[in-house]
């Protein structure tokens with residue numbers, strides 16, 4: 001039986017089940033180590049779990065949301081790449097894991113032959129109270145974004161499209177909020193954020209796009225969502241990919257000038273930063289969780305949107321410099337689903353994506369985050 005090596009252990013606080021305030025981290029290289037923390041940085045599940053036992057794992061991406069609609073926030077884990085040839089189909093490239101540690105479901109969004117990374121997000125795109133799983137391939141794959149919806153027993157693909165030029169093989173980072181899928185190119189791409197939703201006919205349309213940083217920057221852009229200006233509408237938080245400074249920005253969905261901008265680490269750190277919106281029950285605007293890219297220590301930080309740090313902790317051993325992907329539970333009360341009438345259950349153009357295997361080198365920096 002492939003898969004879970006360690007269950008989430010110990011107490012599962014109510015925060016982790018039905019409210020905001022919980023942070024999920026994933027090792028972005030070397031292993032599939034997933035952990036959870038509260039908004040003060042305390043571990044809430046002991047040592048966490050190793051989500052995959054694929055050969056030569058290259059890390060994981062993480063998301064959190066209630067995928068199966070049971071009121072409990074699941075953890076979605078995407079394989080960061082591997083060299084397995086045997087058990088991918090059995091184990092999947094994406095696993096949905098309940099707070100108890102039990103697997104809800106797994107799937108292989110890009111087929112059994114795909115051994116690259118899968119970036120994941122979870123968001124309720126159609127307002128039915130269940131979070132859809134959004135996937136984007138890592139480097140080596142075409143920019144084929146997919147959306148999967150819970151069908152009562154498993155996840156079914158309901159949308160599939162190319163978010164960028166089909167020849168771009170740097171990967172796609174994904175997020176979701178207020179009925180929109182948000183995409184950012186992986187390394188090699190510009191900081192080109194795009195927002196997508198189904199049109200009246202159910203086909204995916206591009207609603208908005210903007211450059212989060214100087215258009216000449218080619219390290220890609222990480223994206224997350226939260227209500228950072230506290231107006232009840234979701235906003236986007238961005239962090240540069242490798243090669244950029246730790247320059248975190250928040251934007252409203254129509255782009256324009258950022259509402260907030262701050263440096264999450266020493267400005268000299270150029271490993272890139274992963275970003276996520278964090279809801280804290282009873283508080284105002286969503287906060288921002290930051291994980292360093294490869295080259296930085298495992299120092300996860302939480303900030304108010306204005307850039308004031310509220311917590312800082314090591315998600316993994318202090319000697320781990322592989323980077324930390326982050327996700328967090330949003331504040332459910334502030335999460336506005338898509339308006340009635342929009343639906344992603346429709347015939348979408350089915351795309352055939354080839355995933356040539358390339359070896360993408362991520363710039364390695366020796367600067368320590370934090």
Ligand SMILES: [Ca+2]
Pocket residue numbers: 065066067068069070071072073074098
């Ligand atoms: Ca659930």
Ligand SMILES: [Ca+2]
Pocket residue numbers: 123124125126127128129130131132
């Ligand atoms: Ca839904």
Ligand SMILES: [Ca+2]
Pocket residue numbers: 226227228229230231232233234235
């Ligand atoms: Ca907002």
